[in-house]
Structures are given as C-alpha cells and as structure tokens.
Amino acid sequence: MIVSLVVVLPFAGAVLGLLLSRYPHGRGPAENLAANKRAAWFGVLPTALSTALIGWLAWENTPSTNVLTVIDTGGIAITVGLEAAELSVLTAMLVGVVALAVQVYSVGYMRGESRYPSFSAFISLFTSAMLLVVFAADLLVLYVGWEIMGLCSYLLVGHWWEERANSRAAIKAFLVTRLGDVGFLFGIFVLGFAAGSFRISDVMAADIPEPTLVLATLLLLAGVAGKSAQVPLHTWLPDAMAGPTPISALIHAATMVAAGIFVVARLYVLFPQPTLDVLGVAAAIGMLGAALAAFAQTDLKRVLAYSTISQLAYMAAALAGGARDAAVFHLVTHGAFKALLFLCAGAVIHHVGSNLLGHMGGLRRPMPVTFWTMTVGYAALIGLPPASGFFSKDAILYGLERSSSPIQLLLYGSALLTVGVTGAYATRAWLMTFFGTGKVQALPEPAPGTAHVFDGREAPASMLWPIGVLAIPALLLGFTDTGEFHLAPAVTALVVALLGAAFVYVIWRGAPERDPARLLGVFHGPCEQAFYVDRLYAAVFVRPVLALARGVVRADDHVVDGAVRGTGRATVGLSGLTRHLQNGNAQLYVTGLLAGVLLIAVGAVVLG
Amino acid sequence: MHVVYPAVVAALLFSIGVYGVLARRNTILVLMSVELMLNAVNLNLVAFDVWLRDVLHSGQVLTLFxxxxxxxxxxxxxxxxxxxxRTRKAIELDRLRELGEP
Amino acid sequence: MSAVDFWPPSTLEIVFLLLGLVAVGSALLVVTTRQLVHAALWLVLCFGALAGCYLVLTAEFVAWVQVLIYVGAVVVLLLFGIMLTRAPIGRSDDLDSGNRVVAAVVALATAGVLVSVVVGGFQHAYADLRPGSGSAEELGGSIFRNWVLPFEALSVLLLAALIGAIVLSRTDISGRR
Incomplete structure (x- = not known):
C-alpha cells in the first residue's frame, strides 16, 4: 500500500503539473510566474511526501509485496505489483532524496523559464518511473518504468530544443539507449519464457539451464550498457550534458544511469560467470578510458559526465568480480556525491555563464558555500577519508582483490589505475574551478541554451539548500556501512589517488594559468575526443545508415514515385495513341464495332 | 431444297454488304451496301418461312415489311x-469528320 | 433431320445456286466497281437474281414486290441521288477509302463466322417446296387477317418518312427559330 503511494504520488504530481499549472490560461509574464509557482508546488510536494514514505519503509524494514492485479494474457500472465525488498528501499531512498534535492534546486535554477511547468512535471514523471523500476515485482512492469525513463531523458535533455545541438543530443541519447533496450526487452522475454513467469521472485527461483541464462543475461546486459552508459553504448552520456544541469544531476549521475547497475544487482543470482566476464571486460575498459577522457575535457559538465561513466564502470566491475554489496554501496554513495557535484557545477555555471573550465578560476572566494560543498564532492570522488567514496571504493577494491573471477587481475589493475586517474582529473577540475585568478566577467547576455547568468555573489537559497543537504550524505554516508573496514586496500587506494592528485597539483603549481591536462602529451587529443569512439561510430554506423536512408529516399523518389509518375505518363502517351482513333471517320468506328461484335461472337461460340 | 443453300447465299451477301459499308467512300454506295445487307436478311426470312411452313407466313410478311x-x-x-x-459540297464519308477529336 | 442427300442436287437446287451465284457475283461488283452508275446497275442485276431466288423458294408475291420496289423504285431513287450529288460519271479511282484492307478482313471474318455457324446449324435441314404457299392470295390473307396492326403502323411510318424526306430535301423550309 505504502509502496504504491510512493510510486503514484510523483506520477500524480506530474499529471497535475502538466494539466493544472497553466490554469487559467495566459501567456503574460505574470501568468508565467504564477504557473511556475504552482508547478513548483506540484513538483516538490509529492516528491517530498514520497521520500518521507520511503524513509518510513526503510524504518519499518519489512519486505512486502503488493499485487494490484494479474493480467491474464493467454500466455504468461503479467503481474502488476510492487515489491519492497531491502535493495529496493535503499535505492529508492537515493532516488527520492536526489529527486527532492533536484526539484528544489531547479526552482531556483529555472527561475523565469517559461517552460518550467513541463520541466518539473517531467522530473516528477521520471522520479515515478525510476521508483517503479526499483519496486517492480514483475519484469514487464520494470520494463514499463525503464522505457518511461528513456522517454523522460529524451524530453529533459532536449529541454532547450531551440538550439539544434541540444535536440540532436536528445535524439542521440534516445536512440543509443533504445538500441540497448531492444536487447533488454528480448532478455526479459527469454527469462520469462524460460521460467514460465515474469515475476521476478519466480524467475529468480526458477531452474533455468545455463545456456539460456547466458543468452538472457547477455541480452539484458545490452540494456544495462545502454542505460548505465557502459562501453560500448556510453557515447550518449557526455552529449546528454546539453540538458539543464539539474537534469544531469538527476538522470545522468544519480538515478537513471544507476538503473542498469540496480537491475544487475537485483537479478544478480541469475547472472552466470560468462556474462559477468563480459560485463567485467567492458567495465575495465570503460572505467580507465572514461577517466582518461575526463582528464582531458575542457567542459566542466563533460568532465563530470565521463567521471560518471568511469564510476559506473567501477560498480559494474564490482558486480563482475562478485562484490555485489560493494557495488550497491558505491551506487548509493556515488549517487549522493555525483548529484552533489553536478548541482555544485550547476551553481558554478549559473554564476559564470559558461560551461568551460577555461572561463572559470578563483571562484573560491565569491562562492564559499559552493566551494566547500564541491570540495566534499570531489573528496568523495577521489576517495579521501572521511568522505563516503573512500569507504565504498575500499569495499570494491577489497572485493576485487579477493575475487575469484578469471579476469580478476584485469579488473583489479584497471580499478587501481582508475583510482589514480580519478584523483588526477578531480584535482584538475577542482583547481581550475576554484583556484588561480578569476576570469569571470558577467556576460551581458547569456548565450541561448545556456543557464541564465546570475550576477549576485552566490546562487539563490533554493539552489544552495539542496547542495548543503546533499553534502551531508556525500560526506557521512560511508559510516553507515555495516561491513567491516579493510585497511590494506584503503591505504593502497589512498596512496594511489593522492599520487595522482599530487602529480596534477605540482604541474598546476608550475603554471596556474595553463591546463594541467597538457601532461598527457600526445595522448591529449585522443583523450579529449574520448578515443574517437564517436567518430568511429559515425564512420561505421551513422554514415552508412545515413547513406542508406538517402538511398531509400532516392529509391522512393525515383523508383516508387517514378513508377507512379511513369504510369501516368504512359497512360497519357497511350491515350494519345488511342485518340488518333477518334478521328471522326464513322467508317472506322463501324469497323471497330463490327470487329468487336465478331470477336464476342467467336468467343461465345468457342468458349460457350 | 436444303436450307443451307439460301442461308449461305444470304451470309455471303451480308458479308459483301459489310465490306461495302466499311470500304466505300461515297455515301450513296454505302446506302447500296446497306440495301445488300437488308436483302440478305430478306432471303433468310423467306427461306426459313418456307422451311418452317409457318401458317401465319410471318417470314414472308416480315420480308414485305x-x-x-x-x-x-x-x-x-x-x-x-x-x-x-448542299451544305458541304461533299458526300465522301471520310471527309465528314467534324465530330472527330481535333 | 432429313435423309435427303446433298448429292446429286435436284434441278431446283441447281437453279437456285446459279441464281445465288449471279446475286453474289453482282453484289461483289457493286462493292468493287469503280463507276458509280455501274454500281447501281449491278445492284439491279443482284436484286433481280434475288427475285429469282424468291421465286424458286415459292415466294412469288415477295419476288414481284422485290422487283417492283427494289428494282423499280429504290434503284431509281439511288440513281437520282447520284445525279443530284453531281457524282462523276465514268471511272473514278477514289471510291474506296483507305480502310479497304481492314474492311476486307472484317468482311471475310464475318463471312467465315456466319457461314460456319449456318452450315453447322442447318446442314440437315430440308425444306419441301410446295408451289402456291407464297401466292398473293395466301399472303394477302395472312397480312389482312393476322398482321393488320403492324401493317397500319408501317403505313404511318411510310407517311412520316415521306414528310421527313420532303422536309430534309427542300431548301425553302427553315427550322423553327
């Protein structure tokens, strides 16, 4: 009952926000302001209530299952129901808190934006869909939420669609995740038909032969790679940074991308070793590559985007190495600190009026609150004690060290290297944003499609409060883990991370004006372009498809339409021939008439 | 008398009439050909009247008609x-084409 | 139907076939001759031969009517038509249209179809000829007993045709304005 309320409340908020925000209709500035105010209430209140209910669920801590109805399909029935297990409640808590923070934050961030009502409604819808995924008791119900999330992601990334690049990014995000979703859906089908039921508990209890399981989970993995931005379907995430920053924080850092990891964790018992190995290889490549790419980015949000890919690969590696609890733990802490980082980045961008690191610098003094909270976020990202990331990374490294996976060495080595690179890129971004000399000049007019320039010293309170609140779990979440603490891997990771950070610091001290990314040398280009994966895809997939599409258009123009036009022309030509018969010579007509009569008579005699 | 003989003669006459109607330019010749066709029919009517011994003599009466x-x-x-x-100064059929497609 | 053989043909049949040959031959000349007036004259011969055929078939009255009306009236009318349209007297090479080949094909096909159907349908039919069955007395009785109404209608039609011909051919009668 409570679980259903948790899911339905944000949905109701979305519906009300879409329908009633603009009632009574009007398009003036005053009406816009009123509509935004109403939409803010519709956005914040249900999410807050929902979060509170999740908190209560977590307090009660009794697994419960609610089945609304069983849809008899003639084949395998679909159970419309929700299930609140421990993992679900934990993830839902993360979703609720981050969504609430983002809703409050965007009230300030999107102030005066005429499309704010639909924006907040879509966030509510997204929250509802994510909670549906988290609580779903049936694979198909889970898939419904999964798809709604993809839709919301598309709508929100393309929020500033006036600029062509933004709508292109939205379409790219939609198409790439959709590519994975096809595999996901078929994976669900394979599982459901193998187990004879779509209920998750039945599927997990079913005795499914290993080859079927490998097939099904590999298909599921396609969807996971799409949603969680894993290699090779990760390319949409950096481009999705075209959306408003709160969306980046909500969808592309804390929740939607976490859905893939969550699903693997939820169905973990189903994943056989071969699938996990595939996941592990993709994760090992992804985490190091994305970290290196993050190091070379010039756009603050893209730094964070690649960092997200890298951290998600971390979790995937933990899952592949058998450390499921560590992966879930990192999922939660990462959700908290990455949302914090994004919201802080939003505040910085709001202040500077630009996404580029080169335009920032020396922001420590004008934005103290943002500075300190973002420092907490970076500390957690690097894994400095006592921030939450320290503990979760330690758990993952410990798990990978002890892993019995056949690719354990690859996973562990890659993870350790990534820790170092993470320290380096986080330090670089931190230094370039907050230290050095200030280069901020308030732009007279914000470029279209970017956030509005705020000419005050700090972001408005509605933006600062969520940041401050999120900083607390980012800092302290690590102490809630009940698992034991392992000193050796922690010290190793800390040393490696500090090494990376110190390296960057030394380079930066040498020339504060210049980008420390230059230490990559000849690898700077490939890293900044994320190893040309986008170009590779463009060459291998996009251009052939476009050429094919052009060919289809041409075929349609010349062959299909040509056939139609040709028919017309042929008819006109033939009728030109027949009109020669209509020459007014009555004898000719009679000849034709008699010949016809004869033919009919002969036909009647012969055939009749 | 075999009925086939008058019937075949009538058929040939009719075909000749058809040829005349189709091939002759002069309208009066066409009218003559039409007369040939009518006569072919008449011959048929008489022959079948004789063959069927119609008490009403419908064949011969119809011939008269x-x-x-x-x-x-x-x-x-x-x-x-x-x-x-009078109006066109010509009675050649293939020159009277005012109703043709221009 | 009948057991009478085609061979040897009876005298009547030979006479009929000769007359028929004359009729068909003169008809062919009617549609092929290059002189307009000759065509009309060949038509006379054709109609005469046909009248002979009627006689052989014991239809005396029809034969006399044929001679009277066709040979006596229709052909004369046609000759008047030829004269009134100032048709060339003598040979003229443009009496046939360019349609001739097609016309010949259609005519031959017509002949083929008709002859084959007629032969196939009536090859065993045999008519016993009884002289007198087509005499004026018999026919007159039949017309005025059984066919009076069509006869009267026909007289009205003839009257209408007469008036129509007069109206069409007179130049001093103009249509209603």
Whole structure:
C-alpha cells in the first residue's frame, strides 16, 4: 500500500503539473510566474511526501509485496505489483532524496523559464518511473518504468530544443539507449519464457539451464550498457550534458544511469560467470578510458559526465568480480556525491555563464558555500577519508582483490589505475574551478541554451539548500556501512589517488594559468575526443545508415514515385495513341464495332 | 431444297454488304451496301418461312415489311445525303469528320 | 433431320445456286466497281437474281414486290441521288477509302463466322417446296387477317418518312427559330 503511494504520488504530481499549472490560461509574464509557482508546488510536494514514505519503509524494514492485479494474457500472465525488498528501499531512498534535492534546486535554477511547468512535471514523471523500476515485482512492469525513463531523458535533455545541438543530443541519447533496450526487452522475454513467469521472485527461483541464462543475461546486459552508459553504448552520456544541469544531476549521475547497475544487482543470482566476464571486460575498459577522457575535457559538465561513466564502470566491475554489496554501496554513495557535484557545477555555471573550465578560476572566494560543498564532492570522488567514496571504493577494491573471477587481475589493475586517474582529473577540475585568478566577467547576455547568468555573489537559497543537504550524505554516508573496514586496500587506494592528485597539483603549481591536462602529451587529443569512439561510430554506423536512408529516399523518389509518375505518363502517351482513333471517320468506328461484335461472337461460340 | 443453300447465299451477301459499308467512300454506295445487307436478311426470312411452313407466313410478311422500310430508309437517307451535299459540297464519308477529336 | 442427300442436287437446287451465284457475283461488283452508275446497275442485276431466288423458294408475291420496289423504285431513287450529288460519271479511282484492307478482313471474318455457324446449324435441314404457299392470295390473307396492326403502323411510318424526306430535301423550309 505504502509502496504504491510512493510510486503514484510523483506520477500524480506530474499529471497535475502538466494539466493544472497553466490554469487559467495566459501567456503574460505574470501568468508565467504564477504557473511556475504552482508547478513548483506540484513538483516538490509529492516528491517530498514520497521520500518521507520511503524513509518510513526503510524504518519499518519489512519486505512486502503488493499485487494490484494479474493480467491474464493467454500466455504468461503479467503481474502488476510492487515489491519492497531491502535493495529496493535503499535505492529508492537515493532516488527520492536526489529527486527532492533536484526539484528544489531547479526552482531556483529555472527561475523565469517559461517552460518550467513541463520541466518539473517531467522530473516528477521520471522520479515515478525510476521508483517503479526499483519496486517492480514483475519484469514487464520494470520494463514499463525503464522505457518511461528513456522517454523522460529524451524530453529533459532536449529541454532547450531551440538550439539544434541540444535536440540532436536528445535524439542521440534516445536512440543509443533504445538500441540497448531492444536487447533488454528480448532478455526479459527469454527469462520469462524460460521460467514460465515474469515475476521476478519466480524467475529468480526458477531452474533455468545455463545456456539460456547466458543468452538472457547477455541480452539484458545490452540494456544495462545502454542505460548505465557502459562501453560500448556510453557515447550518449557526455552529449546528454546539453540538458539543464539539474537534469544531469538527476538522470545522468544519480538515478537513471544507476538503473542498469540496480537491475544487475537485483537479478544478480541469475547472472552466470560468462556474462559477468563480459560485463567485467567492458567495465575495465570503460572505467580507465572514461577517466582518461575526463582528464582531458575542457567542459566542466563533460568532465563530470565521463567521471560518471568511469564510476559506473567501477560498480559494474564490482558486480563482475562478485562484490555485489560493494557495488550497491558505491551506487548509493556515488549517487549522493555525483548529484552533489553536478548541482555544485550547476551553481558554478549559473554564476559564470559558461560551461568551460577555461572561463572559470578563483571562484573560491565569491562562492564559499559552493566551494566547500564541491570540495566534499570531489573528496568523495577521489576517495579521501572521511568522505563516503573512500569507504565504498575500499569495499570494491577489497572485493576485487579477493575475487575469484578469471579476469580478476584485469579488473583489479584497471580499478587501481582508475583510482589514480580519478584523483588526477578531480584535482584538475577542482583547481581550475576554484583556484588561480578569476576570469569571470558577467556576460551581458547569456548565450541561448545556456543557464541564465546570475550576477549576485552566490546562487539563490533554493539552489544552495539542496547542495548543503546533499553534502551531508556525500560526506557521512560511508559510516553507515555495516561491513567491516579493510585497511590494506584503503591505504593502497589512498596512496594511489593522492599520487595522482599530487602529480596534477605540482604541474598546476608550475603554471596556474595553463591546463594541467597538457601532461598527457600526445595522448591529449585522443583523450579529449574520448578515443574517437564517436567518430568511429559515425564512420561505421551513422554514415552508412545515413547513406542508406538517402538511398531509400532516392529509391522512393525515383523508383516508387517514378513508377507512379511513369504510369501516368504512359497512360497519357497511350491515350494519345488511342485518340488518333477518334478521328471522326464513322467508317472506322463501324469497323471497330463490327470487329468487336465478331470477336464476342467467336468467343461465345468457342468458349460457350 | 436444303436450307443451307439460301442461308449461305444470304451470309455471303451480308458479308459483301459489310465490306461495302466499311470500304466505300461515297455515301450513296454505302446506302447500296446497306440495301445488300437488308436483302440478305430478306432471303433468310423467306427461306426459313418456307422451311418452317409457318401458317401465319410471318417470314414472308416480315420480308414485305422490310422491303417497305428499306424503301423509306433509302428515301430518308438520300434526303440526308442531299442535305449534306448542299451544305458541304461533299458526300465522301471520310471527309465528314467534324465530330472527330481535333 | 432429313435423309435427303446433298448429292446429286435436284434441278431446283441447281437453279437456285446459279441464281445465288449471279446475286453474289453482282453484289461483289457493286462493292468493287469503280463507276458509280455501274454500281447501281449491278445492284439491279443482284436484286433481280434475288427475285429469282424468291421465286424458286415459292415466294412469288415477295419476288414481284422485290422487283417492283427494289428494282423499280429504290434503284431509281439511288440513281437520282447520284445525279443530284453531281457524282462523276465514268471511272473514278477514289471510291474506296483507305480502310479497304481492314474492311476486307472484317468482311471475310464475318463471312467465315456466319457461314460456319449456318452450315453447322442447318446442314440437315430440308425444306419441301410446295408451289402456291407464297401466292398473293395466301399472303394477302395472312397480312389482312393476322398482321393488320403492324401493317397500319408501317403505313404511318411510310407517311412520316415521306414528310421527313420532303422536309430534309427542300431548301425553302427553315427550322423553327
């Protein structure tokens, strides 16, 4: 009952926000302001209530299952129901808190934006869909939420669609995740038909032969790679940074991308070793590559985007190495600190009026609150004690060290290297944003499609409060883990991370004006372009498809339409021939008439 | 008398009439050909009347009627030909094409 | 139907076939001759031969009517038509249209179809000829007993045709304005 309320409340908020925000209709500035105010209430209140209910669920801590109805399909029935297990409640808590923070934050961030009502409604819808995924008791119900999330992601990334690049990014995000979703859906089908039921508990209890399981989970993995931005379907995430920053924080850092990891964790018992190995290889490549790419980015949000890919690969590696609890733990802490980082980045961008690191610098003094909270976020990202990331990374490294996976060495080595690179890129971004000399000049007019320039010293309170609140779990979440603490891997990771950070610091001290990314040398280009994966895809997939599409258009123009036009022309030509018969010579007509009569008579005699 | 003989003669006459109607340019010749066709029909009517021994003599009576109608037709036809000749100065069928597709 | 053989043909049949040959031959000349007036004259011969055929078939009255009306009236009318349209007297090479080949094909096909159907349908039919069955007395009785109404209608039709011919051929009668 409570679980259903948790899911339905944000949905109701979305519906009300879409329908009633603009009632009574009007398009003036005053009406816009009123509509935004109403939409803010519709956005914040249900999410807050929902979060509170999740908190209560977590307090009660009794697994419960609610089945609304069983849809008899003639084949395998679909159970419309929700299930609140421990993992679900934990993830839902993360979703609720981050969504609430983002809703409050965007009230300030999107102030005066005429499309704010639909924006907040879509966030509510997204929250509802994510909670549906988290609580779903049936694979198909889970898939419904999964798809709604993809839709919301598309709508929100393309929020500033006036600029062509933004709508292109939205379409790219939609198409790439959709590519994975096809595999996901078929994976669900394979599982459901193998187990004879779509209920998750039945599927997990079913005795499914290993080859079927490998097939099904590999298909599921396609969807996971799409949603969680894993290699090779990760390319949409950096481009999705075209959306408003709160969306980046909500969808592309804390929740939607976490859905893939969550699903693997939820169905973990189903994943056989071969699938996990595939996941592990993709994760090992992804985490190091994305970290290196993050190091070379010039756009603050893209730094964070690649960092997200890298951290998600971390979790995937933990899952592949058998450390499921560590992966879930990192999922939660990462959700908290990455949302914090994004919201802080939003505040910085709001202040500077630009996404580029080169335009920032020396922001420590004008934005103290943002500075300190973002420092907490970076500390957690690097894994400095006592921030939450320290503990979760330690758990993952410990798990990978002890892993019995056949690719354990690859996973562990890659993870350790990534820790170092993470320290380096986080330090670089931190230094370039907050230290050095200030280069901020308030732009007279914000470029279209970017956030509005705020000419005050700090972001408005509605933006600062969520940041401050999120900083607390980012800092302290690590102490809630009940698992034991392992000193050796922690010290190793800390040393490696500090090494990376110190390296960057030394380079930066040498020339504060210049980008420390230059230490990559000849690898700077490939890293900044994320190893040309986008170009590779463009060459291998996009251009052939476009050429094919052009060919289809041409075929349609010349062959299909040509056939139609040709028919017309042929008819006109033939009728030109027949009109020669209509020459007014009555004898000719009679000849034709008699010949016809004869033919009919002969036909009647012969055939009749 | 075998019925086939008059029937075949009538068929041949009719075909000749058809040829005349289709091949001759002069309208009066076309009218003559029409008369040939009518006569073919008459021959048939008489022959079958004789063969069937019709008590009403419908075949021969009809032949008479056809002859009368043919006479009327020739009268009307010639009047039309004369009217056309007066207005167009020509009675060649293939020159009277005002109703043709331009 | 009948057991009478085609061979040897009876005298009547030979006479009929000769007359028929004359009729068909003169008809062919009617549609092929290059002189207009000759065509009319060949038509006379054709109609005469046909009248002979009627006689052989014991239809005396029809034969006399044929001679009277066709040979006596229709052909004369046609000759008048030829004269009134100032048709060339003598040979003229443009009496046939360019349609001739097609016309010949259609005519031959017509002949083929008709002859084959007629032969196939009536090859065993045999008519016993009884002289007198087509005499004026018999026919007159039949017409005025059984066919009076069509006869009267026909007289009205003839009258209408007469008036129509007059109206069409006179130049001093104009249509209603």
């Amino acid at each position: 056809v002859i009368v109608i043919a006479a009327a037709e020739v009268g009307i036809g010639l009047a039309i030909v004369l009217a056309v000749f």
